[in-house]
Amino acid sequence: MILVTGGAGYIGSHCALKLLEENKKVIVFDNFSTGHIETIETLMKEGKDNFEFFEGNLLNLNDLDALFKDRNIEAVIHFAAYSLVEESMKNPEKYYRNNVIGSINLLDKMRQYNVSRIVFSSTAATYGEPKEIPIKETHPQNPINPYGNSKLTVEKIMDDYDEAYNIKSVRLRYFNVAGCDDKTRIGEIHNPETHLIPNILKSTFNNKKTFKIFGDDYNTKDGTCIRDYINVEDLINAHILALNYLSAGGKTDFFNLGTNEGNSVKEIFDLCTKVTNKEIPFEIAQKRAGDPAILIADNKKAKEILGWNPEKTLYDSIKSAYMWELKQNK
Numbered sequence: 001m002i003l004v005t006g007g008a009g010y011i012g013s014h015c016a017l018k019l020l021e022e023n024k025k026v027i028v029f030d031n032f033s034t035g036h037i038e039t040i041e042t043l044m045k046e047g048k049d050n051f052e053f054f055e056g057n058l059l060n061l062n063d064l065d066a067l068f069k070d071r072n073i074e075a076v077i078h079f080a081a082y083s084l085v086e087e088s089m090k091n092p093e094k095y096y097r098n099n100v101i102g103s104i105n106l107l108d109k110m111r112q113y114n115v116s117r118i119v120f121s122s123t124a125a126t127y128g129e130p131k132e133i134p135i136k137e138t139h140p141q142n143p144i145n146p147y148g149n150s151k152l153t154v155e156k157i158m159d160d161y162d163e164a165y166n167i168k169s170v171r172l173r174y175f176n177v178a179g180c181d182d183k184t185r186i187g188e189i190h191n192p193e194t195h196l197i198p199n200i201l202k203s204t205f206n207n208k209k210t211f212k213i214f215g216d217d218y219n220t221k222d223g224t225c226i227r228d229y230i231n232v233e234d235l236i237n238a239h240i241l242a243l244n245y246l247s248a249g250g251k252t253d254f255f256n257l258g259t260n261e262g263n264s265v266k267e268i269f270d271l272c273t274k275v276t277n278k279e280i281p282f283e284i285a286q287k288r289a290g291d292p293a294i295l296i297a298d299n300k301k302a303k304e305i306l307g308w309n310p311e312k313t314l315y316d317s318i319k320s321a322y323m324w325e326l327k328q329n330k
């Protein structure tokens with residue numbers, strides 16, 4: 001069975017669903033700090049006997065003992081983490097405690113119960129301010145916020161745990177994840193929502209919310225920030241490939257997950273108006289602290305070593321995200 005931590009959240013739940021579709025046995029561990037019970041109910045319905053849920057906290061060693069004891073966990077995919085840059089700057093303690101100590105607890109229990117493979121959600125935020133675009137995995141890692149630092153610290157711990165305890169890891173450095181399950185069984189739910197695409201889409205509903213573009217005087221073609229938006233289903237495929245790679249004896253490694261292409265906030269906004277066929281109210285607002293002007297992945301390494309092949313377009317991602325928002329607003 002595969003352990004998915006954070007499987008009640010946005011990306012973790014898409015991973016659990018994909019594993020279940022591949023007929024794998026899955027146990028999700030989540031404390032609902034940002035995840036949702038409705039998501040777990042959907043996974044239960046979809047996975048039936050192959051799915052198990054364990055409510056628990058990575059900071060509680062008793063929870064972890066109860067999780068690992070008497071279960072045949074072959075590998076771990078570790079999503080459970082806090083992931084908001086701005087929040088991490090205001091409350092670093094929360095990020096270091098949960099993301100770093102939580103991961104150490106998990107790795108130690110893996111050691112204790114002889115589980116030797118882990119796929120870890122890392123982030124482009126570990127690179128900090130980019131020195132060259134697109135960003136290769138060899139780019140220096142100098143995070144500029146506690147969120148990025150917390151993820152980089154775990155990456156380093158994983159190298160040391162491989163060296164000393166032979167725990168093999170694949171760290172996947174996500175760029176901007178977008179879209180949702182094609183069948184809209186699960187999707188993105190954040191409270192408050194801070195991400196670009198769901199925020200634009202939410203402004204199409206009659207809630208009088210004006211979408212805010214955070215800064216239009218960046219040094220980019222149209223003045224708004226450029227990001228590399230990777231579809232969540234494509235992203236999850238890389239996790240499955242990473243698991244297979246580790247099962248086949250692959251060495252500890254790390255890969256960017258992005259598309260090699262960047263789109264500006266304005267371009268995303270225009271595409272959202274096209275997909276939804278609606279006039280979306282917007283205004284230009286202040287820049288958000290800690291936002292680099294451009295982040296684009298070089299994804300060659302994941303293609304070459306994992307055999308990854310992202311296929312979905314940005315249009316696909318926005319379309320599925322919109323279908324999900326429509327479902328939420330029924």
Ligand code: UDP
Nearest residue numbers: 194195196199212213214225227265288291
């Ligand atoms: N952004 C924006 N308005 C919003 C949310 C985001 O202009 O309501 C911009 C943000 O400044 C960044 C890009 O959209 O340049 C992507 O932000 P998001 O929070 O989705 O992801 P991040 O890049 O922070 O991981």
